[in-house]
Amino acid sequence: MSAPPLKLALLGCGSVGSQVVRLLREQADDLTARVGAPIELVGVAVRRPELQRDAEVPAELLTTDAAGLVARDDVDLVIEVIGGIEPSRALILAALENGASVVTANKALLAEDGSTLFAAAEKAGRDLYFEAAVAGAIPILRPLRESLAGDRVTRVLGIVNGTTNFILDKMDTLGSGFAEVLEEAQALGYAEADPTADVEGYDAAAKAAILASLAFHTRVTAADVYREGISEVSAADVASAREMGCVVKLLAICELREGPDGPAVSARVHPAMIPRSHPLASVREAFNAVFVESEAAGQLMFYGPGAGGAPTASAVLGDLVTVARNRLNDVRGAGESAYADLDVLPMGETETRYHVAIDVDDRAGVLAQVAQTFAAHQVSIQTVRQEGHGDDAQLVVVSHRAADSALAATVDTLRKLDFVHDVSSVMRVEGDF
Amino acid sequence: MSAPPLKLALLGCGSVGSQVVRLLREQADDLTARVGAPIELVGVAVRRPELQRDAEVPAELLTTDAAGLVARDDVDLVIEVIGGIEPSRALILAALENGASVVTANKALLAEDGSTLFAAAEKAGRDLYFEAAVAGAIPILRPLRESLAGDRVTRVLGIVNGTTNFILDKMDTLGSGFAEVLEEAQALGYAEADPTADVEGYDAAAKAAILASLAFHTRVTAADVYREGISEVSAADVASAREMGCVVKLLAICELREGPDGPAVSARVHPAMIPRSHPLASVREAFNAVFVESEAAGQLMFYGPGAGGAPTASAVLGDLVTVARNRLNDVRGAGESAYADLDVLPMGETETRYHVAIDVDDRAGVLAQVAQTFAAHQVSIQTVRQEGHGDDAQLVVVSHRAADSALAATVDTLRKLDFVHDVSSVMRVEGDF
Numbered sequence: 001m002s003a004p005p006l007k008l009a010l011l012g013c014g015s016v017g018s019q020v021v022r023l024l025r026e027q028a029d030d031l032t033a034r035v036g037a038p039i040e041l042v043g044v045a046v047r048r049p050e051l052q053r054d055a056e057v058p059a060e061l062l063t064t065d066a067a068g069l070v071a072r073d074d075v076d077l078v079i080e081v082i083g084g085i086e087p088s089r090a091l092i093l094a095a096l097e098n099g100a101s102v103v104t105a106n107k108a109l110l111a112e113d114g115s116t117l118f119a120a121a122e123k124a125g126r127d128l129y130f131e132a133a134v135a136g137a138i139p140i141l142r143p144l145r146e147s148l149a150g151d152r153v154t155r156v157l158g159i160v161n162g163t164t165n166f167i168l169d170k171m172d173t174l175g176s177g178f179a180e181v182l183e184e185a186q187a188l189g190y191a192e193a194d195p196t197a198d199v200e201g202y203d204a205a206a207k208a209a210i211l212a213s214l215a216f217h218t219r220v221t222a223a224d225v226y227r228e229g230i231s232e233v234s235a236a237d238v239a240s241a242r243e244m245g246c247v248v249k250l251l252a253i254c255e256l257r258e259g260p261d262g263p264a265v266s267a268r269v270h271p272a273m274i275p276r277s278h279p280l281a282s283v284r285e286a287f288n289a290v291f292v293e294s295e296a297a298g299q300l301m302f303y304g305p306g307a308g309g310a311p312t313a314s315a316v317l318g319d320l321v322t323v324a325r326n327r328l329n330d331v332r333g334a335g336e337s338a339y340a341d342l343d344v345l346p347m348g349e350t351e352t353r354y355h356v357a358i359d360v361d362d363r364a365g366v367l368a369q370v371a372q373t374f375a376a377h378q379v380s381i382q383t384v385r386q387e388g389h390g391d392d393a394q395l396v397v398v399s400h401r402a403a404d405s406a407l408a409a410t411v412d413t414l415r416k417l418d419f420v421h422d423v424s425s426v427m428r429v430e431g432d433f
Numbered sequence: 434m435s436a437p438p439l440k441l442a443l444l445g446c447g448s449v450g451s452q453v454v455r456l457l458r459e460q461a462d463d464l465t466a467r468v469g470a471p472i473e474l475v476g477v478a479v480r481r482p483e484l485q486r487d488a489e490v491p492a493e494l495l496t497t498d499a500a501g502l503v504a505r506d507d508v509d510l511v512i513e514v515i516g517g518i519e520p521s522r523a524l525i526l527a528a529l530e531n532g533a534s535v536v537t538a539n540k541a542l543l544a545e546d547g548s549t550l551f552a553a554a555e556k557a558g559r560d561l562y563f564e565a566a567v568a569g570a571i572p573i574l575r576p577l578r579e580s581l582a583g584d585r586v587t588r589v590l591g592i593v594n595g596t597t598n599f600i601l602d603k604m605d606t607l608g609s610g611f612a613e614v615l616e617e618a619q620a621l622g623y624a625e626a627d628p629t630a631d632v633e634g635y636d637a638a639a640k641a642a643i644l645a646s647l648a649f650h651t652r653v654t655a656a657d658v659y660r661e662g663i664s665e666v667s668a669a670d671v672a673s674a675r676e677m678g679c680v681v682k683l684l685a686i687c688e689l690r691e692g693p694d695g696p697a698v699s700a701r702v703h704p705a706m707i708p709r710s711h712p713l714a715s716v717r718e719a720f721n722a723v724f725v726e727s728e729a730a731g732q733l734m735f736y737g738p739g740a741g742g743a744p745t746a747s748a749v750l751g752d753l754v755t756v757a758r759n760r761l762n763d764v765r766g767a768g769e770s771a772y773a774d775l776d777v778l779p780m781g782e783t784e785t786r787y788h789v790a791i792d793v794d795d796r797a798g799v800l801a802q803v804a805q806t807f808a809a810h811q812v813s814i815q816t817v818r819q820e821g822h823g824d825d826a827q828l829v830v831v832s833h834r835a836a837d838s839a840l841a842a843t844v845d846t847l848r849k850l851d852f853v854h855d856v857s858s859v860m861r862v863e864g865d866f
Contacts, residue, residue, distance in 0.1 A: 023583060027583065030585065030650075030773075033650070033765075033824065137730035139572075139579075139580030143572035147572030147751040148747065149755070150747060150751045150753055151747040151751065152463065207666035217466070254829065282715060295652065296570070296743040296746055296747035297570035297738070298738045298741075300570065300736065302736075303712065303733065305731045305737075310730070313732050314581065314584040314727065315580070316583070317583020317584065318580040318582050319583075322579055329765075330765060337466070337467060352833075404635075
């Protein structure tokens with residue numbers, strides 16, 4: 001209790017940063033007891049100090065000189081909640097070089113260039129923690145990295161983007177189309193004016209890269225992650241999922257698979273149908289959840305708020321307590337672990353399952369020809385359902401697992417058949433049913 | 434990688450211990466990479482070495498001399514999976530005194546006398562980790578202790594006993610009575626021949642004590658935990674819950690409440706009705722889940738298998754990797770934290786809500802008199818439902834929150850009213866609805 005204060009610099013003071021300031025103040029006594037020394041906020045770097053902020057940040061702490069703040073020789077700890085690649089990367093690297101331990105929520109930076117940051121932390125002998133970068137307040141990185149360190153993780157399925165889950169949940173419950181629900185989400189503040197990063201899966205892909213890296217002890221970057229968003233998901237897709245007892249979710253999927261040269265990683269983000277009985281199916285609105293399968297532990301799920309100022313600040317402060325304790329005891333926590341160094345499979349070589357709805361002529365022989373098309377691409381069929389007749393005749397096919405490229409080629413061939421009017425829904429399927 | 438091996442002694446080789454041996458062998462390379470040194474199993478203490486075991490434990494490692502094994506001067510790490518109070522306590526204390534770090538799954542011992550163990554670990558400067566003691570493979574202690582260290586946990590609601598959840602789930606889905614389902618659970622291996630520890634809530638109470646201690650930084654023992662089991666839960670209770678859109682679960686409830694002298698802890702285990710919309714309501718069969726509410730993070734849930742050899746071994750090995758890394762770096766992880774030292778409220782002073790079904794005479798004025806009885810005990814009513822008539826007339830009352838003693842006294846008074854034939858169901862209610 002009598003240890004001198006650890007000095008903290010905060011980079012960024014938006015919705016997360018201002019909640020960090022609030023919690024530092026309100027929980028000061030508890031934090032001191034848990035760390036073993038007080039944490040003293042010595043500076044807050046912001047771009048526009050004139051802005052009104054949620055927390056009462058003492059005006060004398062505000063500075064526009066972030067580089068000068070991290071270069072101070074009395075700073076022990078740095079929290080980075082600016083986001084984006086630059087200046088965050090330069091500031092984090094400078095902080096580490098200057099001997100500070102760093103906590104960041106910056107998923108984009110970690111997914112693009114984590115290895116530079118990890119190397120700098122290693123070289124400096126300091127901690128770099130980032131629980132808040134994936135799934136907000138939900139403790140998922142620490143369980144993956146530490147709790148499951150004696151087990152073999154085989155699969156991570158995550159709903160890691162609240163905006164897209166909100167949209168897909170509304171499409172499912174209201175039967176509405178994508179564009180209509182997106183507008184509602186924007187009005188409610190669940191989607192940004194430019195929703196691209198969320199809706200097209202960029203945000204989820206960055207998180208998938210981080211999850212895959214930790215789960216499989218291999219460097220996976222955002223560029224390694226196959227990515228498809230939800231803007232092409234139609235009300236018909238959602239209705240078709242419902243018919244099958246499924247729901248459509250945007251999933252971040254990280255799997256350990258058998259590749260051509262031994263075990264390999266598949267990392268991808270795309271909409272998928274999952275059975276309503278799957279624990280992820282009941283994740284509603286803007287909540288996040290991460291489902292983990294491992295060899296010994298079996299199936300685990302972690303559920304909670306995936307975004308928001310206070311939840312994200314909770315994750316940042318949990319990391320801060322750990323790195324502050326480490327700092328006080330002059331030790332480092334477990335750093336990056338990339339020893340497995342597995343190959344990342346291209347999407348085409350990843351095995352998936354497809355759900356395909358095909359509008360066809362209502363005449364004899366059609367089903368046989370469709371089945372033959374699948375067989376010609378080495379894709380075996382699990383179920384076929386015939387629906388409607390006359391102009392409304394439709395075949396709904398669910399395949400067994402096959403190479404994604406073979407499934408895509410099958411759909412291309414189907415589109416060219418003369419009795420096929422339209423392939424009206426194509427979507428991957430995850431989970432057993 | 435070139436560090437010399439860390440030497441491990443295993444105490445107990447039942448369903449968990451034999452899975453630990455298997456994983457140590459199968460994951461040896463991964464464990465070495467994650468720890469930074471190989472882990473070498475140097476002895477396995479068992480009572481009956483002649484038993485056939487799941488894993489092929491090399492015969493030369495088996496010994497009946499557990500005390501001699503932990504006294505060896507080359508042992509760095511000890512795993513205790515014997516269970517029970519003695520000889521486990523003596524062995525763990527001897528191991529710590531001898532300079533070994535310890536991983537245990539022993540909930541009963543931790544809940545009865547954790548403080549002795551924590552003090553010994555502190556004195557020895559070694560780690561004592563115990564993730565496997567609560568909710569099997571589900572990482573819950575580490576998130577509570579570390580991930581949420583910068584937040585204020587206000588409430589933990591856990592389904593932490595698989596046997597009772599299996600029984601209550603079957604009573605709900607099949608409409609069967611307790612005795613009938615217990616027999617089925619025993620036949621399937623979900624319940625022991627003597628089911629007392631599970632069915633009467635002793636197992637859950639030990640886990641509640643551990644959860645409350647970690648969540649509120651206060652020493653809570655099993656004796657501090659109010660406990661009611663499920664043997665009195667009737668098919669009528671379950672049906673009554675269903676009528677209200679609820680399901681009956683055995684909950685371990687740990688709350689931060691305002692006590693007479695400031696913040697205090699309430700820790701209790703009892704059956705409760707929760708709304709079907711609550712995330713815990715969908716926890717089926719023998720699965721476990723822990724629902725955590727905290728000031729900043731909001732609502733989190735952790736879900737997975739709560740028992741079984743392999744899942745529990747996964748949690749043990751996760752801890753083993755951490756304590757082995759700490760050992761290698763000659764540091765200690767976060768030890769016990771009891772700085773808050775809050776009072777534990779007696780059950781009578783804890784605020785709860787009751788659901789009460791009362792068989793009554795079907796005549797005017799009865800509802801008024803029942804309402805008056807609640808009012809006389811300072812208990813306010815949320816809803817009253819009248820059902821049936823004539824001999825089947827029933828009032829179903831759900832109260833607002835009130836002191837548990839006031840609610841219990843209300844029920845006592847109700848039983849004595851001349852128009853009351855029977856109070857046919859009394860159960861506490863948790864969750865908003």
